[in-house]
Amino acid sequence: MGAEFVQLSLTPLVIAVLAAVTCAMPGNFLILRRQALIGDAISHVVLPGIVVGFIITGSVTTWPMMLGAGAAALIAVAMIEAIKRLGKIEPGAAMGVAFTAMFAAGVLLLEQSNTASVHLDVEHALFGNLESLIWFDGLGWASLLDPSALAQLPPELFRMASVAVIMIIATILFWRPLVMATFDEAFAASVGIPVNLLSLMLVVFAAIAAVAAFDAVGSIIVIAMFICPPATARLLTDRMGVQVLISALVAAVCAVVGYVVAGYAPLWLGFDNSVSASGMIATVSGVALGLAVAFGPRRRQVAG
């Protein structure tokens, strides 16, 4: 745990933890609303938006990506409506068609765009590029106290940290109406809670989490972060507040364990190369959920 760790692993590890916690916040509400797959859908739909945002501005910065992702989500909604109405196709199938088509378009765009200069290529977009988030100036633990070294931290860290803070604040602020609207929408509406606006906000926040986590874990694996930690937590408690806290803890532990296992376990086993950190984080999340399903004290059905 010396200088090399600080330089190569500290930032990716912190970003992975922040991304996992960020996605777990809206994920808790999505699974209780039987909307877990919206997280999956969002992560697919935003890819072409992110790529177009990049092509237009030529840089991987937050706002073009967010705006592109938002535009892509709107186009997806319009497409789903059009497919449903014009093609007379049932909503689930219409969604499936729209999301897959847009995701595929995003992959094609990505291959054709000139992204050689930055770390935006197909593999990274799908599986993340945690390992590349190196802190070059982090020469040891002392660098954490060195302002000039801190200034050189990868910008992804600040982006992820601010989104994580926003997500936690929003969860606390809207906790009561969100829980009420998720549990009993008709009653919530009857006391004047704007339930439709709240549903929309939840999806928007899930989209923000998905876009922010895109750097860390890519657009495919982000779905594991939406579903696995909250679903695991659901099986361990019958209290909503406790569930959200456990889910954040599970998310953070999975991120750390996944990152460490991906980086070092293959070497311990005698292989030459480490494996994808985000892939391992998702796998560890799946294992955590499997353990909760097998041994959790509250083994009831969790909707997918």
Add this chain to the structure above:
Amino acid sequence: MFRSMENPFAKPILVASEGEPVAPDPAIDEAALTVRGLTVAYGGSPVIFSIDMTAPQGTMTAIVGPNGAGKSTLLKGVLGLVPALSGKAAVFGAPLAAARHRIAYVPQRAGIDWDFPVRVADVVAMGLYRELGLLGRVSGQRRAKIVSALERVGMAAFADRQIGQLSGGQQQRVFLARALAQDADLILLDEPFAGVDAATEKAIVNVLRELRDAGKTVVVVHHDLTTVAEYFDRVFVINTRKIAEGSVAEAFTADALHAAYGGRLASAQLSELRAPAA
């Protein structure tokens, strides 16, 4: 005073018999719920059509009608939970937005995910939303309010249970406790007796009667015609359109039920239903 002289169920528009205008006393003369021309449609065909309804203060009304007659939709239309094509509802003479704090709504139990990770006390606390707001804490006096609401429905011992561990009847009592915590003047309940045990049904009816006797107004979507005359003092018969409205003696007639249910009630059933009211 006019209440005793006039038909108390008439429209709340007051003109003295001699033609002198009388200042309306809102506490007495304003109906708890007034619906005028309410029409709600789901994709094309209306579910309820041009409904007029009045629930005077301090009464207990059953909304009855066959399946699909629009009973639940009427409540949802009043509460603005479904968009109305036309018409309006007034609560104590005020538009809905200004009167939400005076209404408690108990939705159907069937539409709820009872696996949800909340405890009984958490559900009842939801009835305090309007005073708690986003970040208000449930403490002291409010906790006492929750406990007393649970005591009134006989569920105080279950405050810390997860709601999924309760029976259907217990779940319904918790929903009623949530409505009690709202401390409302108009209580709207959608099928509160569906799938509950006999003891719960009695307990709920008793609480609703206490509310009415305390001057509150209770409106219940009800499916069991055999108990209408026993439980309620007013009835509203609906099948998309209003069929009849008034005291049980006036409106709960064989003609009205025949018009609402058509051939679905045998004449033997109809005569049996009239017996308790006579």
